[in-house]
Amino acid sequence: MSDEGGRKILAVNRKARFDYSVVESLECGVQLVGTEVKSMKEQRFSFSDSYGKVDNGELFLVGLHVNVYPAGNVWNHEPDRSRKLLVHRQQIKWLRRQVDEKGLTLVPMLFYLRKGRVKVELGVCRGKKQRDKREEIKKRDQKRDTQRELRKFS
Numbered sequence: 001m002s003d004e005g006g007r008k009i010l011a012v013n014r015k016a017r018f019d020y021s022v023v024e025s026l027e028c029g030v031q032l033v034g035t036e037v038k039s040m041k042e043q044r045f046s047f048s049d050s051y052g053k054v055d056n057g058e059l060f061l062v063g064l065h066v067n068v069y070p071a072g073n074v075w076n077h078e079p080d081r082s083r084k085l086l087v088h089r090q091q092i093k094w095l096r097r098q099v100d101e102k103g104l105t106l107v108p109m110l111f112y113l114r115k116g117r118v119k120v121e122l123g124v125c126r127g128k129k130q131r132d133k134r135e136e137i138k139k140r141d142q143k144r145d146t147q148r149e150l151r152k153f154s
Contacts, residue, residue: 010111020125029086030118035069036077052106054096059085
């Protein structure tokens with residue numbers, strides 16, 4: 001799957017848009033070692049429970065599971081380690097303020113390749129309440145019903 005920005009989409013976190021309202025998003029590089037890149041290019045990773053964390057002035061992605069590369073033998077990587085995200089120092093300071101002061105969460109929204117490098121779109125998100133989720137489901141169902149009715153009469 002590919003889009004107009006010259007990037008090849010590896011995975012999209014659709015559940016995050018349902019559970020969180022995205023305040024802002026940020027493109028980050030991911031520091032990977034050895035066979036991790038090959039596993040990610042083959043889409044052999046899982047990030048359902050992952051999140052961003054600012055620690056000692058550095059940004060990390062915690063909970064990203066990259067499967068072991070089958071042909072990697074002794075040079076394989078550790079599947080569940082924290083991976084450093086590559087962003088500017090000013091952006092890290094801004095993200096720390098957002099998380100500490102406003103209680104927002106850093107959620108990976110999208111993984112993609114740009115010029116052969118793995119990137120992640122990190123969303124600065126606010127958690128939705130259960131009633132907000134129900135309202136969203138109701139609106140989506142109403143929209144689907146109106147589209148269905150319009151197709152009957154067209």
